Amino acid sequence: MFTGEIDAYILSHIDEEGDLLSALNRDANVNLLRPRMLSGHLQGRILKMFCRMIRPRRVLEIGTYTSYATLCMAEGMEEGALIHTIEINDEMEDFIMKYLSRSLHKDKIKVHFGDAMEIIPRLDETFDMVFIDADKRLYSEYYDLVFPMVRPGGLILADNTLWDGKVVEEVHPSDKQSSSICRRTKRGRTGNKDLRRSRCRF
């Protein structure tokens, strides 16, 4: 979406990501498959900004991957606040713990390993903010599952909703990820009752 120059301009005018996140980012790019999945500097600062703005006591992240976004959100949260983050791939555990253990904000983070669809119903929490960033084929299901757990006025943020522009293209029936994202968007446009009263639409 951004040209390289605008991207560079934005990155030079926002807060630095800091040594820990910078090391994590580099480690992911050198050692992990699909490092592009990590939120990155700009999106990480935006997530932190949301936390500073709404001062959530409870946050849910669906899809931890490296914990880059988790650490950014925790930075913006106050002492005593908690972020639950869920990751299905337990092979990420060593990587995640390596960086969480070095973070000043580690006490604000609880990592759950397993399928978010199974773990979320077991969380006895009301969330001020939810960040959906896991399996695109299940976006609608995550949304429906978390909706009743978000307080009025809370935020539900979802990554990749424009899906590299595919949302305005004809979706091939075999493309389950794009179909799921578009299904939710269409339900929003056709006036789904829950979405009309929703805290935040995507």
Ligand SMILES: C[S@@+](CC[C@H](N)C(=O)[O-])C[C@H]1O[C@@H](n2cnc3c(N)ncnc32)[C@H](O)[C@@H]1O
């Ligand atoms: C795009 S990455 C998350 C990036 C991270 N939120 C960030 O911003 O840096 C998506 C992650 O979701 C995980 N995932 C996929 N399906 C999941 C599920 N059903 N439950 C929990 N995690 C899942 C994947 O293993 C992957 O690590």
